[in-house]
Amino acid sequence: MRASFFSSKSVAILVSLVLTTASAALAQQPASSVDSRCSVTVPPPAAGAPGGRAGAPGARGGGGAAAGGRGGAQNPPPITAESTRLTKVRDDVYVIQNVNNVVADIGAFGGNITIYVTDDGVILVDSKNDRMHDDVVAKVRSLTDKPIEYVILTHNHQDHSGGAAKMQQIGASVIISRDDRLHMVRGNQPGLPQFAYSRDAVLFLGGKEVQLKEYCGHTRGDTVVYLPAARVVAVGDLVTTPDSIPQIVNYGDGGNWTDMGKTLDAIAALDFDFMVGGHGPVLTKQEFLQHRDKVAGIRERARVLVKEGRSQEDVAQTLLRELNWGSGPAAGNIPGMMVEFR
Ligand SMILES: [Zn+2]
Secondary structure (H helix, E strand, O other), rough: OOHHHHHOOOHHHHHHHHHHHHHHHHHOOOOOOOOOOOOOOOOOOOOOOOOOOOOOOOOOOOOOOOOOOOOOOOEEEEEEEEOEEEEEOOOOEEEEEEOOOOOHHHHHHHOOOEEEEEEOOEEEEEEOHHHHHHHHHHHHOOOOOOOEEEOOOOOOOOOHHHHHHHHHOOOEEEEHHHHHHHHHHHHHOOOOOOOOOOOOEEEEOOOOEEEEEEEEEOOOOOOEEEEEEOOOEEEEEEOOOOOOOOOOOOOOHOOHHHHHHHHHHHHHHHOEEEEEEOOOOEEEEEHHHHHHHHHHHHHHHHHHHHHHOOOOOHHHHHHHHHHOOOOOOOOOOHHHHHHHHO
């Protein structure tokens, strides 16, 4: 796959056809994994349960969330100039963020997008929702007239991947891990990525390097996108802040808390100054390290409570009382934790 990143778009289309066929075959295998870094497999809660995998794509989520993401909106509010904002991180790195960091706005306006500007084109990390496409393109156009060449998806959830199809229509190539591409196939999601990789890949554009690293945690194949020259890392829903958008795993898509902890430790070993999480403000490395420790505290407290034989209700109430975690979308993670930590 690595060689393909250097090749022309016509070769890319050929590769895309091959990958599409292979992935369609793989999608027939239940719970299949290509080359996952997950060390723990938690059986997804039964269909219909919070965090479970139901038949309808819209029912998949980390707990009561819509469209494999979070906070779906049946009648989403209109997109205005006040819905999102462009934040500068470096001269060549920007983030499109929702102005209000609340769960309720995620279904309407999607997650964070990172913009990396090069002389030969633009690389995006994530794509927000389908309905946000014009807003995203307008914000990129305010920075540069170079085309959007690549869109790297941190994972399959619609608030991050839902804009992929429209990005392809304007000529962008979309990239995701092989495992999370399988999740998109299984969810009948539009905009299936032309490129899929396992473990590691490197993308070069306009003299700049982008490292893609596959980890397990929020899903079975989260992609961490590292920009070494800019000292910026974009990690999708492996990190969500502030507290109003709680950190969760998606058990239905192969995520688990044990591997998320290992992944956050691996991210901490990277040399960076700024982090873009899936939702919420840009973090300094120090803020991320504090967040990582807080996440570890939630995980290890939950592990002890489950091992003590506490009831699900008791675990939920205790985590909420002691660590202020477990309400909203996080409540849907408790049944999976009861299985993962027993
Ligand atoms: Zn997600």
